[in-house]
Amino acid sequence: MELFLAITVGGLFAAGFYCLMLHSIVRIALGLVLLGSATNLLIFTINGLQRGFAPLVPEGQEALSPPYADPVPQAFILTAIVINFGLLALLLVLVHRAAQETGTDDTRALRTELKDSKQ
């Protein structure tokens, strides 16, 4: 399972970085989505895929007995998803606005347009 997830994480990172190198802003945004998901999976994998109980102390005991699933990485991922989601929504609004203003989503075109408008 770990091996499978490790390969998935690597694939997601590779796809994300590939998208970042393209000249379309929408693809760059997609690349960032992929990188975000890859990171979340990475946190999940690296912290141990423990198949076990929820981390609740059973009645009559003082401490947890292993195996139990560590809730902290899951809390991290949850927070990271929320943050990522919000910022990506913002980025998409920006992309939309830029496309409205310039009629293109190509980063190179955006730059040449700028130069034209200055002259």
Added chain:
Amino acid sequence: MTHSVLLSLPMILCLGAAATGLLAPSRAWPRRWLALMTMVSLAVVGAMLLVTVRREGIQSMQVGGWAAPFGITLVADLLSALLVLVTGVMGLTVVSYSAATLPASKEAGAYYPLVLVLVGGVCGAFLTGDLFNLFVWIEVMLGASFVLLALEARQEQLEASIKYMSLSLMGSVVLLCAVGLLYGAAGTLNLADLAVTVPGLDTPNLMTVVSMFFLVAFALKAGAFPLFFWLPASYHTPPAAVTTLFSALLTKVGVYALARVFTLVFTQDPQLTSTLLLVMGGLTMVTGVLGAVAQYDMRRLLSFHIISQIGYLIAALGMLTRGALTAFIAFLIHYIFAKSALFLVSGATARVTRTYDLHQMGNLYRSQPLLAALFFIPALSLAGVPPFSGFFAKLAVIQAALRAEHWIIAGTAVVVGLLTLFSMMKIWREAFWKAPPENQPQEPARPLSLGDGVLGPCIAMTLFMVVLGLGAEPLLELADAAAGQLLDPEEYVRAVLGGRP
């Protein structure tokens, strides 16, 4: 009890005021006054925090009452308290400058709440004692900065903010990976707990990898070589008030985080990290100042200077001696004020000449003598000419480099100082000294008066610089104490973890 309230107040004040501001009627004056009052109280809280920490040692607070390594910790040592105070002062300056320069329609919108969220995020990043929490506060701050950058939605701003945002998000991905890997290896993210656990881990190579992740992530946020290119691409597009806020606070969070992580957590392989930081710092200084020399847009030029000054900070951090860290802190404080003063003045000159292009300016020295003086002092200070604050800060960095026998860094620092002076003199010659360009019939501009409100913040910043220059002794003393705390994490650990050493 009162002390722990002090620790959480900066964030509560800023975020609470931001929420209230959004609910307030959408007119300029209630939002403006709310922001002003919040910044005044933030500065007061910062000062109280600094006094408390100076008197009673490092303060910590466990949010929600969860004991140290499990809950969220807020900690203030001298460095963070000092930076919160400076953040409050800078926030006050920027808000009063915005009140004078921004159109009322902008002020009535979400501008002030966003500034408050940004300042709240910055304070949170300075005060948190937990790496994941640091990530969250950095995101809060970045989120607000993205919107501030694109607020006017002009085309160049859209382009700049898309670049800035994509690169920042990539930096955040790297930071989050680093945080995840570190948690997997150490099982904790509390900084004090990490300071205890990490040296005992039997995987030093993994720790080196993780520390490099942190180095890349924070260097990107700080704008260090070779990850600085987003900064001059974006910082020249928003209104001068926003650029001032960004230059004063955003990159400093990256530098602060570098200082925190590499003095507290990753101390087991100082040879590697300090060499890397030194090389990075030296190259950052040189590339920044060379970029500045080539520019003819006033704000682009100043943006490149941000980078070269960040280089001084990172190089000082790389030396890791007490003298170098003292220089680091003194330089940080000086530089926040000097750079902000220059950006504020650039906004004022643009108000008079309606351009940032140095070719289009001229003769401001005749028409705006006060403005010329207000540019001259921070420019000399930034270049490191006595008797202003920059001289002592720069001297401290160079002395530390000489004492640690880093001859190349010391030489680079001197040369970069000269080049800084050269590029400042370029602005002086082009904007203030030379005759105005002939093809433009310039109506004699009315000298800016104090009543405009534009000069007030500039004067305040310049005064700070003169005071910090003439009274460098107390600042250096404070910086020395703060450097002592950074170098000896024991007090920090004790303050957070209590009895458990």
